[in-house]
Amino acid sequence: MSFSADDVVNLDFSDGRRTEIINKLKITDFDVVIIGGGITGAGVARDAIYRGLNVALIEKDDFAEGTSSRSSKLLHGGIRYLKTYELKLVEEATKERNWERDEALPHIVRPLQFITPVFGEKKDHRTGKALPPSSNDLNTLKIGLDMYDGLCNNQNYRPGEIIDDPRKIAEMEPEFNTDQLIGAGLFYDTNMDDARIVIETIKECVASGKCTALNYLKVIDFVHNNDGLVKGLKVVENDKFTPKSKHDPFIIKGNVVVNCTGIWVDHVLGTSGKEKITRPTKGIHFTIKIDDFKINHAFGISNIDDHRFFFILPREHWILVGTTDTFYDESLDKPVATQEDIDYLRHTVELLFPNAKIDNSYILGTYAGLRPLVVEPGKSESEISRKHICLEREDGLFTLVGGKFTTFRLMAADLMRKYILKSKKVDITRNNTITINKSKNIAKIPYKIALKHDEFEASEQFKAAKGIIDPFILDHLYIEFGKGALQIIEKILQDPNLGTCLLEDPDYPPKYFPWVKAEIIYIIQHEIPRHLNDVLCRRTEICWLVDPSKQRKIAESTTEVMGEMLDWDKKRKKAEIEFYLSYIKANSVFYKGEI
Template sequence: MSRDESETARLEGRLGPTDRAENWRRLGSEEFDVVVIGGGVTGAGAALDAATRGLRVALVEARDLAAGTSSRSSKLFHGGLRYLEQLEFSLVREALHERELMLTRLAPHLVKPVSFLYPLTHRVWERPYTAAGLLLYDTMGGSRSVPGQRHLTRAGVQRMVPALKRNASVGGIRYYDALADDARHTMTVARTAVRYGAVVRTSTQVVGFLREADRVAGVRLRDAESGDETEVRAQAVINATGVWTDELQRLSGSRGRFRVRASKGVHIVVPRDRIVSESGLILRTEKSVLFVIPWGNHWILGTTDTDWYLDLAHPAATKGDIDYILDHVNSVLATPLTNDDIEGVYAGLRPLLAGESDESSKLSREHAVARVAPGLVAIAGGKYTTYRVMAADAVDAIAGDVSGRIASSITDKVPLLGADGYHALVNQADQLASRHGLHPYRVRHLLDRYGSLIHDVLGVADEHSDLLKPLHEAPNYLQVEVVYAVIREGALHLEDVLTRRTRISIEYPHRGVGCAEEVARLMADHLGWDEQRIAREIEVYTARVEAERDAQTQPDDEAADAKRSAAPEVREDLTDPVS
């Protein structure tokens, strides 16, 4: 790749097949100030933070960007209303400040206001009590971009949410938070890091640490696609692997300063017409809260919160998890949901902090940063909304390991790719639609996925106009989006496109199997797949979906894990790094 080509790739935040080969060369031949391990939102955020401070940065991810927790959240940027009740004011204030930054400056194309109705079930005391909390929620963190709370009578609740039973509330309060496609957001953070000079490479697994005397001096990598290995020299390493934090600490030979406990959260997806409502819902449960979240033509319902001690890569939802969600939602719905209504299910793991012993520990949504060894920093805990703060803290922590003075974090001033010009393009959606022969609704949908990168996306179809046709079995998405996912967004496998670059795997009853061949053939030309490889990708993806469906009929975690683990791993050269 020539210097001009490399510069173009950097400015575009490109993660295509050619860039992948060049990045492998760079990892093995250049020395970096910091290597970040983990392509979730915290790792991607740390790479962006470090790059915009002027550091030489590499980010490596064993699977795909957002393959773990960061694609399996509740899709919310929120302060955490329930944390107010726990008197965690600083956490709520910090999260609401981050929500405001996303809505206004950093990612207005990806993060959108969303309303929730809080049904009141007790007369007299509950309304003023809840209103006082929501007044704090509306004003903490400099929030100005969403409307304030609105109070409703019982009749007002019924008009807003006809799906509710008449006796489900004595009134209600509507408030606002923000919604985002977590996987797309994480991928965009990573691409923005590339824009500012970071080397980002997926399917690249850390299998060892390099040492100079008592300090960590880099990592040994294996390409999970080819099995090739190389070594990367760096002054500092950041372990941002979430629920894998303990495993990576053991691999480094260092004793961790904290432990991470995995908590499983399950969500289900149902069609929008199954719950007639103008607003999302937040419902109290005996343990926490449960959300009914608007998601395009669907609702996302969740979540659960149970300890998980099994396969960290593939947490499995059980029949009990699904029944728990349905039972709680159905307790307030006039027309109950059934298993037949479910279009998608996903399970994720939250990396909650635990102390050295269960007796002295308190599981927390706060994050922690520790210098595990000279040259090695670990960060864990926290919540998706505060990823930028977590990333800045992690980079601050390597200051003693990196030569020279490190500049202060500036990511609160750095819009993500696609943010600049987004609002003007929304106003020009009709003209864009006419120019490309698309419906204005389609253009607005693309703008909310790519922002001002829409020109780059549609430009792929300039010489292949058929790519502007929708996928036959997933018509919310255009064929060009599949091609773009490969040549710009780093998708290497069928599941990368169906589960993360798009959300077909949870938005259609066939869970992606119905369009697997069409998508695989669109990817094939750009990844050099022959017929055998196309068949293999479809086979592995289909086996994954079948295994997940089987798991969701099982009574407990062990049985569900056994079913889910039976599916093959698409990245065949992945290994257990601590075995």
């Protein structure tokens, strides 16, 4: 199998091809059919196509619409899992993080230095309450940092270190409250954009010619052969705006069917009560402009109320605060951040960063995600392991669930090599008519779209754009699109109007609003968004990085571009805008103005 970066960058993968894609799904007998278009399903698809298998990937909503766009947006080794002696998990995750940072997707995966403070006993000046000292002392923390580096063969971006002089921490972070600070540990993990990794993974699979992928396609039943084995799916279009309209179900045939539906996995399996294999927990985040919350490093801190670990993360020009970790039993499709969730995080942040502007009037957006944790009776939310499990049901249906975003490639390889290739019920080789590469690291190769920063700056496109395109916009395009950015820059240079930001507002210069018309066009042509939400919540992160008061104007300008390219009439445009704004309203409990 041979394909190139040009095949990915120029991929004709728009919603205008939907009928053609559905027809292909109807007539092909696939080697593997995957249910679920998050990072787990995308990872299984990428592993399978590099083994030479023909794959179908379907998703009931948009790709990455669930947990895979609502994480803490880190690829990390899980330093806190050292406390529970999950050394194998940490070893695997740190090594995968290094590969993702250095080779797989170096434009999306960016090194990020963390500070983990160690305090002595202190007092909360707001309440007079005595706060216990940190659970780790500096010696214990040093052991942990040494292990964190050692488990990945000391290949982290920089080695961890201990600082035992609080004055040095104060110099590094002038806004940090160092009262009763003993010292801190410094270590590296990485920022990433979760939904974009999912999209790039699916695009690479489709560009290979070995994968047919489609969003908004819902499974309504399994198809079994005469031996009672699953050999396909009965599906129907999941139309967001005309749910009562007639869509004829159709069959997708497949030799192997894999359930990668995350928090919906028990729904797909039909398990309930004590038979459930997952227990969802909710995690929320909120965002602030970095000018309102001035920090230079990420922080990993313990909540002063219940000692749960959470993050304060600089992401270019924004600060992301999260996450909570609470068991969740409500609607799986519509988790939202409550005021109580926000206040829980803010109570600790305000003590440690007293000058930060993080009251409700400064919050830009929130989001809530659900983690599909594997059931471990008797354990609290934060104690449950992030391990993954693979299952094969009696009818040959395979399931992959749990795990960490960071280890998605290993999870896929584990499913394929230890379960599908060794199955006694399902013959993936079709009586040895298919030769399958069984290598563990078959997919451990750089993404075709990958672009290192020195390569970007050496490109003719970057050189031509310097002094013409705002540097904040150039940096943004590089991070989000890799080699795709080169095509977007070329379009802007050919037609400067395409470099116009979707929002022109003095409160949102390119530093805080780098999204331009040209990238929306690129997204529509190559990343199959079907709805406005797909563009503003997953292909980009505009929905939680811009104040709710600005969202209608953004929705209108983006809808004009999408409507022209996807042939939307006036009624459809209005429906798209109002649906998007209803999402903004539901996730803006902090905002009391008009949207």
